[in-house]
Amino acid sequence: MLEWYRSSRRNAVLTGAVAFVIMVLGLTLIRGGELAWMQFWFVWAILVLASLGVYASSRATECAVGAEWLKVGKTWVRLYELTSIKARVRSNAIHIDLKDGAGREVKVSTSALQEDRDIWDLVYNGILHSVVAGHATTNGMVHSALQVPRPAPAQ
Structure with missing residues (x-):
């Protein structure tokens, strides 16, 4: 897709x-x-x-998303290999900073991603997988603003 x-x-x-x-x-x-x-x-x-x-x-916002990747401008990340997900308020919107296992980094406004429902669904699923299954590091705003569940503690 x-x-x-x-x-x-x-x-x-x-x-x-x-x-x-x-x-x-x-x-x-x-x-x-x-x-x-x-x-x-x-x-x-x-x-x-x-x-x-x-x-x-x-x-300036131009983004493309595939089943496993997100490209914003000239930078891209693998959505199911995210190691760091940070959300913060910049100007009047929530922006997310995504970093994958290869060190690639994308910074983008969630409102730009949410303009197209299919784009947001693919990105959100990648974030969700990386947090729950991949144990990506996050900040509190990722969980509160984006409603991403916290991973279960290691036993």
Whole structure:
């Protein structure tokens, strides 16, 4: 099985536009409602560049997944050979850092993976197998946010 996902251009443009509006409103509020700052061209240039950065970062996610592997950008890992799984909050989303037995590492937002249900199912099954059967090291957020069960203690 092979699944592929690339962030939509429409959502990236919308995200960049919303970021621009929020920055304009925030700057206006910081200046006490004064609009005098709008006459300076370099402020507009900074706002446009920041908005383009937001656009580029939300457009950048491209991932593919097979039955046993996940590829994000140019990096990939074997999902059933994960040795380390860490989850953390970055900006407004949960990101996971996956490392396999060969030392390959992928860092990706769970929201990007969950855009396509089939991709998320394959990745989650690999994470689940690596934790329960492979004894991958994890942090608490993997278990709480992703609802991955903790492995049974060794007897």
